[in-house]
Amino acid sequence: MGAEKEEPVAKKQRLESYPNVPRTISTFSINSHKHPLNVKPSGNVFLTLDNKELQQARAQSLGYLNRFSDDLIMELISFVDDDITTLKNLSHTSRILYAFLFDEEVWKRAYIKQRNQEVIWRGSWKCSVLGFDYQNQAKIKLPDNLLCSDLLYRPYQLSQINYKTIFAKVIAEEEIYHRDSLEGNLKQLPSGRIPRIPESDLDLTLFNNEYHDQPFILTNSDSQRWPRWDLASLLKRFPNVKFRQEAVEWSLNDYSTYMNSNHDENPLYLFDCNSVAMKTLRKEYESPSIFQQDLFKYFNVNDGVNNCRPDHAWLIVGPQRSGSTFHKDPNYTSAWNAALTGRKLWIMLPPNITPPGVGADEEESEVTSPVGIGEWVIAGFFNDCLKMEDCLIGVTFPGEVMYVPSGWWHSVINIDESVALTQNFVPMSKLPNALNFLKNKRGQLSGFHPSQVKSTLDYLLNDALKDKGDTDEDIRILRQYRNQFNSLNLSDELIDEDCGEMSDLPPMPVFELFKQLMIMNGKTTELQHGLEKLTKIELKNYERITGKSQAWEKLIGDNDNKDSSKECNKTAGFSFGFDFNEESSDDEAQ
Structure with missing residues (x-):
């Protein structure tokens, strides 16, 4: 009688369990940052209701604009698109308008409109457009409570978020799971955590039969499994190659400078598939075997002469605080995402559960959500999400691969500066x-x-x-x-x-x-x-x-x-x- 086939290790590791721990986070640390111009949160306006001097000062500073809400004033500013000189002159009109024109999004729009010009990054969009260093710009302080506006205060507040502090408990727990997985000692994870499975324990048949419809983190003890790319090594090879970073296209040198000194609420994310460098890099790695079955490859016909397949392989680079808001991957494809450097926090929900704070029509052709990840976290939606029974969270560490099943909602937050690879694919399942x-x-x-x-x-x-x-x-x-x-x-x-x-x-x-x-x-x-x-x-x-x-x-x-x-x-x-x-x-x- 032949030896009985050994059951995959992935199914054996169920003897012990890690303790269940509270998963909600405290956002108190986010609220302690003081605006460089002394703009206050909107709630402080209640401290000025009987202060005639502050009301008169605001009226004198804004003139006729004092009749309008902050939102409307900012909307009016957005129509100034003839010349950056106009924006500069407007910012010099009064202290309050200087604070309105301190907002990074205003100058980011101005930069993008003149993106055909070579502009040196100088620490902020405003300084880059106007041509002076961030440290040398005037910090015109406002009297306490002269300007109480979440519209102006919140972007700066979010630019100071430290996710390492906010998610410290989650990261520490995931570090244990990561280490135990590499050592073969992984226990039953608490509910709501994304499971880890060693790459050696899965083959294509097992994946298609049992694991294709659930997120999991693929682990590998082989340190040579993935290219040892980090930002420094990529800079040595491709310093002047242009990469796509959302609305702009910079050389890697320029983007590196931006990563090290930006004050954006939502930092730009390099997400590139068509650069000269990416065509080279794609030859230097291989997809995990269980993800190599890909039916969409048939859109590439006639030996590649005719190829109508959508882009499907990307290099991803981003600073800490960057990431992606909730979305589903295009064309109902599945995806894998390999972390080469840096840690990523993942929040995932099944296809039929719309994430808190996210609005979608019945077809999900229109998806709306808070402006960025930080806003979503600080507004309490992260904690709301964790209270949902089907919500899964996890942290990928360098060398690990996240599997995202087709149709699943997911959001990603870069805890550290990160380099990653990702591909979309359609397995037979x-x-x-x-x-x-x-x-x-x-x-x-x-x-x-x-x-x-x-x-x-x-x-x-x-x-x-x-x-x-x-x-x-x-x-x-x-x-x-x-x-x-x-x-x-x-x-x-x-x-x-x-x-x-x-x-x-x-x-x-x-x-x-x-x-x-x-x-x-x-x-x-x-x-x-x-x-x-x-x-x-x-x-x-x-x-x-x-x-x-x-x-x-x-x-x-x-x-x-x-x-x-x-x-x-x-x-x-x-x-x-x-x-x-x-x-x-x-x-x-x-």
Whole structure:
């Protein structure tokens, strides 16, 4: 009798448990920073209600503007866009207006408008635009309570946040879990923590069968697993290479200077996929084996000559306090994120639970939240989130990899200066969900460019699919889209735009294209299984939205729904016309 197969270690480590500890944090330390111009929080205005001298001083300082709220005054300032000299002169009009023009966002907008110019970073957006060092700018102090405004006080307050202090308890606990995992002594984690699994304990089958739908941190005791990149080593190799940092594009040298001396509420985050450096760096690492199965690679056809796949691999660099607000990854893809240097705090929620402080419409095509991470934390939403049963938090340390399942809400806060790699992918276990998104969320597709999709269609329809007639529904749709596209006569600028930024184009037939590409790559059986599960997802959502069962409609002979009942049996190219949510589809697709 053969030896019994050993159960994976990931399932054995359940003998002991770490103690459950309170997870909420105190934001008291955030509130102790004094504004450099002595701007006070709005609550201090109650101390001035009987102070006639302060009221007169404010009125004299603002003139007619004293009639307006702080929000309206700042809105009026935002319309000053003719010349930075106007902003400078306005700031010299009075002490209070100097405080309004001390706000970094005003000067950041001014910088971006003239971003074609080479501007040296001098410690702040204002100093960089006006050309003097941060230490040399005037600090015109206001009398106590002359200006009480959260609008002006809060950004500076948030720029002084020290997340190492705020999250000290969480970080210390996660440090224990991290160390124990590397030593093979990890116990059962308290509820609400993201589990850690050694990379050696997972293979592709186990991942697709049991772990694809839950966040986890992949650990590895091999110190050589990932490139030993930090900001210093990248600077030696690519000092003058331009990288994308949100709204700007700086050399790594310039960005390094910014990282070391910025006073932003939300520091710029380097998130680059197309620089010359990134094309080199991508050859120097390999994805973990369990994440290498990626169905979206089929969008890259004809040996890469025709490639309409959205960007999917990024280098990420950011200072402490930077990060990302709550979001779901594009096109319902999953992702892995490898921390090379620095610690990252992750907050995660399942697809069907909108995070506190975040607003989203039914389709989740419009997501609104506080301006930045700091505002979300200081407003108490972090603590509100931790009180939710399904909320998960964790800290990744250098060498660890976070797995983010498709559809999960997640926010990331950089505790330290950090360098990371991330990639989006679609494993086989997520095929039904990806198909559901491509078919029923066409208005939320992003990263596909009309020129690239058109080039891929031309290649397929003129070569690989040229012998297929219009009796094939997908081929008919693909040809119809190409004809529509050819008749639009778009400019070169528009044709290269991200489809997520365009509203005047016919919906791209990405769903139909993806199916054909899977067939061409020998995945017909897998595609058929995925489409069968897609039909179940659609039927479940149909019943949830309408409150009617398809079986019941057929039984009672509901004439009003005969057409839709017939259509339910069609798999390709059909949409019910409802807003299909993918939140519960993982279980329903199994």
